[in-house]
Amino acid sequence: KNEVEQSPQNLTAQEGEFITINCSYSVGISALHWLQQHPGGGIVSLFMLSSGKKKHGRLIATINIQEKHSSLHITASHPRDSAVYICAVTPKRTHQFYFGTGTSLTVIP
Amino acid sequence: GAVVSQHPSRVICKSGTSVKIECRSLDFQATTMFWYRQFPKQSLMLMATSNEGSKATYEQGVEKDKFLINHASLTLSTLTVTSAHPEDSSFYICSAPWGVRDTQYFGPGTRLTVL
Numbered sequence: 001k002n003e004v005e006q007s008p009q010n011l012t013a014q015e016g017e018f019i020t021i022n023c024s025y026s027v028g029i030s031a032l033h034w035l036q037q038h039p040g041g042g043i044v045s046l047f048m049l050s051s052g053k054k055k056h057g058r059l060i061a062t063i064n065i066q067e068k069h070s071s072l073h074i075t076a077s078h079p080r081d082s083a084v085y086i087c088a089v090t091p092k093r094t095h096q097f098y099f100g101t102g103t104s105l106t107v108i109p
Numbered sequence: 110g111a112v113v114s115q116h117p118s119r120v121i122c123k124s125g126t127s128v129k130i131e132c133r134s135l136d137f138q139a140t141t142m143f144w145y146r147q148f149p150k151q152s153l154m155l156m157a158t159s160n161e162g163s164k165a166t167y168e169q170g171v172e173k174d175k176f177l178i179n180h181a182s183l184t185l186s187t188l189t190v191t192s193a194h195p196e197d198s199s200f201y202i203c204s205a206p207w208g209v210r211d212t213q214y215f216g217p218g219t220r221l222t223v224l
Contacts, residue, residue, distance in 0.1 A: 033213065041147075041200055043215040086152060096168070097143070099152040 003027050006087050006100035013107050019074040021103045023087030026068065030093075034061050034072050035086040037102070043086075046072070077107045111137050111207040115216035122193055123224055130188045130219045132159075132203030138183035139205035143213075144176075147200040159186040159203075193223040 005024045013019050023032070034046040047054050047061040049070065054061050058077075063070040074081055087100040112135040122128050132142055142159040157178055158166040165178035177189040190197050202218040 035215075041202070041218040041220070043153075043202060043204075043218070045213050045215065048212055088153075097145075097153075097155045099154070101152045 002101070003091075003098040004087055004089055004100040006085075006103050008103060009101065010104045011106070013077050013105070015078060015107055015109050017077050017107075019077050019081075019105065019107075021072045021085050021087075021105070023070045023072070023100055024068060025070075025087075025089045025098070027089065027098070028092045029065075029089045031090045032063055032070050033088040033090070033097075034070075035088060037084040037086060039083075046085075074105075079107045079109050082106050111135075111205075111212075111214040113203065113205050113214045113216040115201075115203060115219050117219060118217060119220045119222075121222045121224065124194055125192055128190045128193055128221060130190070130201055130203075130221075132186045132188070132205070132216050134184045134205045134207070134214075137205075137207045139186075139207065140183060142180060142186040142203055142205045144178065144186070144188050145202045145204070147202065147218075153202065156188075159188075161186075190221065193221070195223045197221065198223045 003026050007022050032049045036044045036046050049063045058075045060073040084102040084104050086102045088097045114133045116131045140161045144156045145153040146156050147153050156171045159178045159180040161180045167173045180186040200218050200220050203216045204213045
């Protein structure tokens with residue numbers, strides 16, 4: 001059983017489309033992270049959330065603590081957004097990370 | 110912003126040898142660093158938490174004698190894969206928290222291939 005579930009696993013979109021990636025988790029958390037991993041392997045932390053909503057450029061992340069659910073939205077998607085997006089949670093009172101299996105996004109010009 | 114580097118970026122070694130991977134925080138101090146492993150087409154898996162000046166904390170199923178972690182200074186943690194075998198071939202990544210909200214900054218990763 002995976003503590004973090006992501007959907008969809010794979011996503012192909014046309015340039016300009018609005019994209020949503022979902023993450024559900026089953027443990028009480030102190031924070032949820034959205035990460036971006038490019039084909040070369042490098043990982044960038046996009047957001048760290050403990051409540052509400054955050055926006056950075058064309059990226060928006062929301063979290064509903066009661067429902068144990070988070071979404072990552074990309075507006076006006078671009079081919080350079082093509083990457084694997086990973087949801088990770090930090091359970092309460094730990095330094096552990098539980099990672100989702102990732103969503104592979106391909107944006108076609 | 111904070112930068113974390115790893116060295117080497119790629120290493121190929123023979124079975125039975127030991128390989129050391131370095132993780133450095135370049136412009137900040139990190140009392141804690143994390144080591145992850147990622148197999149092809151799979152997500153990251155936390156291996157251990159590296160603590161400056163004390164023993165590392167290993168996740169369940171990770172052999173501490175196999176994966177030696179040393180956090181000798183506030184800017185450097187090393188992971189040594191001892192007596193490497195082909196099944197240890199993987200992508201190893203480190204991260205360190207920094208800032209008011211402890212945002213994780215990831216290293217670029219080290220791809221280990223054991224022949």
